[in-house]
Amino acid sequence: GCTNCHDGLLFTDLQYHNVGIGMDKPNPDLGRYTVTKQDKDRGAFKTPTLRDVARSAPYFHDGSVATLEEAVDIMLAGGKPNPWLDRANLKPAKITPEERRALLAFLRSLTEEGELKAPRLPQK
Template sequence: DALSDSAKRGLELFRGKARCTRCHSGFNFTDEKFHNLGIGWDTNTVDLGRYMITNTPEDIGAFKTPTLREIARTAPYMHDGRFKTLEEVVDFYNQGGIKNPHLDNTVIPLELTEEEKKDLVAMLKSLNGEGWQHVSAPKSFPK
C-alpha cells in the first residue's frame, strides 16, 4: 500500500492513456533507446543529439530515454533543463511534444484532464526511494 489512490490512478495512466511506458519501460523506466520529442526545435539552436555521433537520419534530434527513478529530486528536466516542475513536463507531453520533421511517432496529444495530469504527477513523485541518502561519493578514484 505504498501508493496513494492518486498515484495508483497515475500508474494506470502511465501505462495506458498517457503512453509513457512506450519509452519509460522496465526496471529503470527506460527502454535505453533514443527518441526525438522536439526539445529545442522551438529555438534557433537545435541540438541534433545522437545524429552528431551516428550520422543516421533517424537519430536527428534524438536523446536517450532517461530513468525516472528519484525524478522529483532531479529538476530541472530535459537535456536543456527547460522545465522546472513535473507539472510542466506532463503539460509538454499532453500537447504532443514539439512539432518537427523527426518527431517520434509515438508522441501525440494525450487529451488528459486536469485530474489525470495531477494523478500522473503523483505517480512520478512516488518513484522516490529510500536507503541511498547516506551513501556518499568516493573521495578519490580507485587506483
C-alpha cells in the same frame, strides 16, 4: 502512451527519441545525429529514467523546463512539433485534471526517500 519509452524497472527503454525539446532554437542540438549521421536521429536523446524524477529538475537534456508539471504537460501534448518528432512513440494524450494529478503523484512516488548507504564490508 508513456510506457512506449518509460517502461521496465528503470522506467526507460534506454533508446533515443526526438520529443522536440530545443528543436525550435536557431541552432538546435542535433542529439544522437552528431554520432550516427542518420536523419532519424536528429534531435534524439536517450530516454531518461523516471526514478527520482521529482528530484532531477530542471528537465530534458537542455534543462529548459523548470518543473515536473511543465515537463508532463509537454509530453502529454505529444512533444514539440518538428520534422523529426518521434510520432511512432509520442502522441498527444487527453487526460482529465484528476488523471493528471494522479500521474504527477505517481511520478513523485518514484522518489526514494533517505540515503542509500554503502554496505559495511568485513575486515580481515
